[in-house]
Amino acid sequence: MCGVGESTVCKIVHKVCSAICELKKDFIKFPNAAEQATCKVDFYEYGNFPGVIGCTDGCHIPIKCPSTADAEEFRNCKNWFSVNVQGVCTPTMQFSNIVARWKGSTHDSRIFHNSSLYTQFEARQHSGILLGDSGYAQTNFLFTPYPHPVRPEQQRYNQAHILTRGLIERMFGVWKNRFQCLRNTLRFEPRRCCIVIIATAVLHNFLKRCGCPDPDIEDDDQHVPIPELANDRNGLAYRDAFALQHFS
Numbered sequence: 001m002c003g004v005g006e007s008t009v010c011k012i013v014h015k016v017c018s019a020i021c022e023l024k025k026d027f028i029k030f031p032n033a034a035e036q037a038t039c040k041v042d043f044y045e046y047g048n049f050p051g052v053i054g055c056t057d058g059c060h061i062p063i064k065c066p067s068t069a070d071a072e073e074f075r076n077c078k079n080w081f082s083v084n085v086q087g088v089c090t091p092t093m094q095f096s097n098i099v100a101r102w103k104g105s106t107h108d109s110r111i112f113h114n115s116s117l118y119t120q121f122e123a124r125q126h127s128g129i130l131l132g133d134s135g136y137a138q139t140n141f142l143f144t145p146y147p148h149p150v151r152p153e154q155q156r157y158n159q160a161h162i163l164t165r166g167l168i169e170r171m172f173g174v175w176k177n178r179f180q181c182l183r184n185t186l187r188f189e190p191r192r193c194c195i196v197i198i199a200t201a202v203l204h205n206f207l208k209r210c211g212c213p214d215p216d217i218e219d220d221d222q223h224v225p226i227p228e229l230a231n232d233r234n235g236l237a238y239r240d241a242f243a244l245q246h247f248s
Contacts, residue, residue: 013196014188014192014195016199017192017195017196017198017199018195018199020199020203021202023202024198024201024202027205027206027209028095028096028097028201028202028205029096030054030088030096030097030117030120030126031054031090031096033127036053036126036127036128039052039054039090039091039128040052040053040128042091042092043055043091043164043167046163046164046167047160047163047164047165047167048163048164049131049160049161049163049164051128051129052128052129052130052131052164053126053127053128053130054088054089054090054096054097054128054130054131055088055089055130055131055132055164055165055167055168056086056087056089056097056112056131056136056142056168057086057087057132057133057165057168057172058086058087058108058135059085059086059087059172059176060076060078060082060083060084061082061083061085061100061182061186061193061197062080062082062183062185062186063081063082063185063186063187063188063193064081064185064186064187064188065081066081066189066190067189068190070103072105073103073104073105073106074103074104074105074190075104075105076104076105077105080104081104082104083100083101083102083103083104083190083193083194083197084102084103084104084106084108084111085098085100085102085197086099086100086102086108086111086112086115087168087171087172087201088117088130088168089167089168089171091167092208093167093170093171093174093208093214094171094204094205094208094209095171095201095204095205097115097117098197098198098201099111099115100194100197100198100201101194103190107135108135109135112132112136112142113137121141121142126141129141129142129143130142130143131143131161131164131165131168132144132165133145134147137231137235138231138235138236138238138239139238140234140235140238143161143238143239143242144161144231144239145157145158145161145162145165146158146239146243151243152247152248153243153244153247153248154247156243156247157239157242157243157246157247160247170217173217173218174204174215174217175200175201175204177215177216177217177218178200178203178204178214178215179203179204181196181200182197182200
């Protein structure tokens, strides 16, 4: 590489990515009250699901086996090493929130429950709801699909939920195709991998805002299946009442 050593290249990549990460607060922001009202309209126009201000999911980014004592904690349930990244998307498939610091064996629901975003929703700082898959617990602000919809309103609820939440999966696909290093194995130590991941998310939002065309989405063979999470009665009651009110 023109006489430049691999260690030098790694240092340069790390410096550039760290500098880009400094811009995170400017390019990855959860919508404010006025923006949330617009998000609800845009999400509803897309998938007919009311009140949505974001869709969330976990995304596993492959990394090399760490050389630390906790290496096995990075091994996910598909038997490869990864960082489990929490993302939340806008209706335009930009990141409105990202958490990239958890090991691959960590459940999506645990990441969300320990995030600042969860605390904000618990404190009722946001006027709207999130959509997540069955790997999350159903609450009064995060809505998951019915595992076995029976009633007509439950079926309509699921149809709108699946269509709307598909935006987060599409965003992940565009993001990873735009930055192929996220599909291949990142060969840094985990802390530096997380910095690269955040930097690419910042660049993704920057490119979206500049109107750059999205790359074609490939099938994602890196999806890690998440077991359905048990829900308490209050969460299920919220979902039933919501489906009855909006999808009857």
